[in-house]
Amino acid sequence: MNPLIHPEGRRALAAFYQDTLLKDVMPFWLTHAMDAEHDGIMTALDRDGSLLDTDKSIWFQGRAGWMFATLFNTIRPDRAYFDAAGSCLAFLEKHGYATDGKLFFTVTREGKPLRMRRYAYSEAFASIAHAAYFKASGDAHYAEAALRDFSFYLRHSFEPGYMMPKVDSNTRTMVGIGALMIGIVTAQELRLNLGHKEVGGRSLTEWIDLFILDIQRLFYKPELEVLLETVAPDGSILDHLDGRILNPGHAIECAWFILHEGKMRGEKSYIQLGLRILDCMWKRGWDEGMGGLFYYRDVYDKPVQEYWHDMKFWWPHNEAIIATLLAYEVTGDAKYAAMHQQVHDWSFAHFADAEYGEWYGYLHRDGSVSQRAKGNMFKGPFHLPRMLAYCVQLLQEPKAV
Numbered sequence: 001m002n003p004l005i006h007p008e009g010r011r012a013l014a015a016f017y018q019d020t021l022l023k024d025v026m027p028f029w030l031t032h033a034m035d036a037e038h039d040g041i042m043t044a045l046d047r048d049g050s051l052l053d054t055d056k057s058i059w060f061q062g063r064a065g066w067m068f069a070t071l072f073n074t075i076r077p078d079r080a081y082f083d084a085a086g087s088c089l090a091f092l093e094k095h096g097y098a099t100d101g102k103l104f105f106t107v108t109r110e111g112k113p114l115r116m117r118r119y120a121y122s123e124a125f126a127s128i129a130h131a132a133y134f135k136a137s138g139d140a141h142y143a144e145a146a147l148r149d150f151s152f153y154l155r156h157s158f159e160p161g162y163m164m165p166k167v168d169s170n171t172r173t174m175v176g177i178g179a180l181m182i183g184i185v186t187a188q189e190l191r192l193n194l195g196h197k198e199v200g201g202r203s204l205t206e207w208i209d210l211f212i213l214d215i216q217r218l219f220y221k222p223e224l225e226v227l228l229e230t231v232a233p234d235g236s237i238l239d240h241l242d243g244r245i246l247n248p249g250h251a252i253e254c255a256w257f258i259l260h261e262g263k264m265r266g267e268k269s270y271i272q273l274g275l276r277i278l279d280c281m282w283k284r285g286w287d288e289g290m291g292g293l294f295y296y297r298d299v300y301d302k303p304v305q306e307y308w309h310d311m312k313f314w315w316p317h318n319e320a321i322i323a324t325l326l327a328y329e330v331t332g333d334a335k336y337a338a339m340h341q342q343v344h345d346w347s348f349a350h351f352a353d354a355e356y357g358e359w360y361g362y363l364h365r366d367g368s369v370s371q372r373a374k375g376n377m378f379k380g381p382f383h384l385p386r387m388l389a390y391c392v393q394l395l396q397e398p399k400a401v
Contacts, residue, residue, distance in 0.1 A: 011395075058105055177254065
């Protein structure tokens, strides 16, 4: 019987998610990843938590800082979370910023620059970390830093001349969905922790509305039942490998960002848009033969370029667990309860490591482990604990329908 249908099952599921979060996942990172000597977090960890590399991801100083501060604010006011968030932000502020205000992507353990990337996602993660730490600490410096970082993110991501295009824009102009998605969730977090602020001439809610409407206008194709990753500036499909690619997990993440906004504001059009994206991209992404979500598909079901297209990565499954639970909460439709149980059961059966804790990040199509590392520049304490914490809070709310 599906646990979402009855109060006892919901309480048991909430307890499972909370225990996994507080007794399994977060202790893994607090024990093995924090840098007591230089501050910040190191995320390149082997299966047992031993260090593989001491270089630091700057966007993970923001991601982890936000996660630790958010747990302190919402799940458990544990001093260890507060201190870990402060350590991540201390390292970020001391070593993360280039002289023009842009953040590096990677630095050495001590903080010497290694790499800068063209996009400004690190700035968005720094923004939400500063906002959550402001709520935890009450120090206005962090609120000011959050708004500064978001302002930089908006300018660098959307104003012409700031971000170098992925390909020569004189030859082929492309627009990606990623910056819009990150814009939604960043503005949502700032609004939650700072209140109704204005940045760049718009309120945070106005930015969210603009980003959602652009996603619907340009990237959602109801006639094809897809949400695209990249389009031409007018929303038309670029009939090339990059233009045809679908990332079901990314699209499902987008769906729950929109569903969250619709639920919070009672905006039925956003709820319906989020549900349609979830439905069509689940259909595109779920592997009916072996279970789990494919990483890449092609809009016309042609072969894709990336060799890892049929692998199962951890984070799309985190997003699908959130999205299906949230869809059930706002609709009461049993199909979403069934989808949630399906992705929950497959994920915990294949990604979770009962011996050492946390999740593996990368599986072969059949669910066998591709490589044993628990962390790298892209995987750390973010997607999985965010999923667990969000689901705990959602299940503990009074039933909406």
